Amino acid sequence: MHLERIINLLLVIVLSPLIFGIINRTKAIFAGRTGQPLLQSYYDLWKLFNKGAVYSQTTSWVFRLGPIVGLAVVFATATLVPLGRLPAVIAFDGDIILFAYLFGLMRFFTVISALDTGSAFEGMGASREVMFSALAEPAFLIGLAAISAQRHSLSLTGMFTGADTAFGAYILPVQLLVSFSIFIVFLAENSRIPVDDPNTHLELTMIHEVMVLDNSGPDFGFITYSSALKMWLLGAVLVGVLVPSNGNVWIDMSLSVVSIFVLAVLVGIVESSMARLKLLRVPQLLLIANALSILALILVLR
Numbered sequence: 001m002h003l004e005r006i007i008n009l010l011l012v013i014v015l016s017p018l019i020f021g022i023i024n025r026t027k028a029i030f031a032g033r034t035g036q037p038l039l040q041s042y043y044d045l046w047k048l049f050n051k052g053a054v055y056s057q058t059t060s061w062v063f064r065l066g067p068i069v070g071l072a073v074v075f076a077t078a079t080l081v082p083l084g085r086l087p088a089v090i091a092f093d094g095d096i097i098l099f100a101y102l103f104g105l106m107r108f109f110t111v112i113s114a115l116d117t118g119s120a121f122e123g124m125g126a127s128r129e130v131m132f133s134a135l136a137e138p139a140f141l142i143g144l145a146a147i148s149a150q151r152h153s154l155s156l157t158g159m160f161t162g163a164d165t166a167f168g169a170y171i172l173p174v175q176l177l178v179s180f181s182i183f184i185v186f187l188a189e190n191s192r193i194p195v196d197d198p199n200t201h202l203e204l205t206m207i208h209e210v211m212v213l214d215n216s217g218p219d220f221g222f223i224t225y226s227s228a229l230k231m232w233l234l235g236a237v238l239v240g241v242l243v244p245s246n247g248n249v250w251i252d253m254s255l256s257v258v259s260i261f262v263l264a265v266l267v268g269i270v271e272s273s274m275a276r277l278k279l280l281r282v283p284q285l286l287l288i289a290n291a292l293s294i295l296a297l298i299l300v301l302r
Helices: 002-015 018-030 040-049 061-078 095-116 120-151 156-161 172-189 217-242 249-273 279-301
Strands: none
Touching: 002 061, 002 217, 002 249, 018 040, 018 217, 018 249, 040 217, 061 095, 061 217, 095 120, 095 156, 095 217, 120 156, 120 172, 120 217, 120 279, 156 217, 172 217, 172 249, 172 279, 217 249
């Protein structure tokens, strides 16, 4: 059991940057280009970690602390998330609340780090991040509450690795509703199209990227790696909700890893087939996610 928990954590640490490579390669294929190597994210991280950092004289220790705390918090979050039937390193009743609050803490330090620069653009991005997260977090928590009630567990490990996760125990409408809701939250939390465009350089339309404009070198490497870890963990939750277990630990693990990579391909398809929404449309999209989660919870509790 201890070996399975360690393997789960190692997979998160090692494979998470590959998600960016899969998304970029998918977008390149749709655009008719060769695209970046699949391992480009690893090269970029190595290059960033070997550079020096530049700090503005207007910033304080808060700005320097933000990326470090963000990475530490997302590492802590990784210990709570199972993968297939591989249990999490730490599991207890109510860890779904801690899971959500740790991501909130990560966002808090990213926001105050951006505000510490004194930049109007970064303050604008921080404001948008907080506003959209206030709509995304309820959808995520209500969706997890529906799955928790369905599977009679207050722990992520219990919800996704228990005996009642087999296909025969699924209430398909609930799974689909929660999956659509979490997928919308997944795109919003990871700053992907249609909520945000990670490749844009127009400050007036940026959300996450504008908050980290002043970060460089290892600090930006920490932020990039934290983003990869966050995408993997939210993807693992989505896969845990949607993909049933077949009872074998290693087959389930392999299926979950493949499913996360398929999710990355789906993100690439979404970004290749539609444009970013207007800012005023994003809250409407997140309200749809809330409505789907609430409907799923009603179906479970009726």
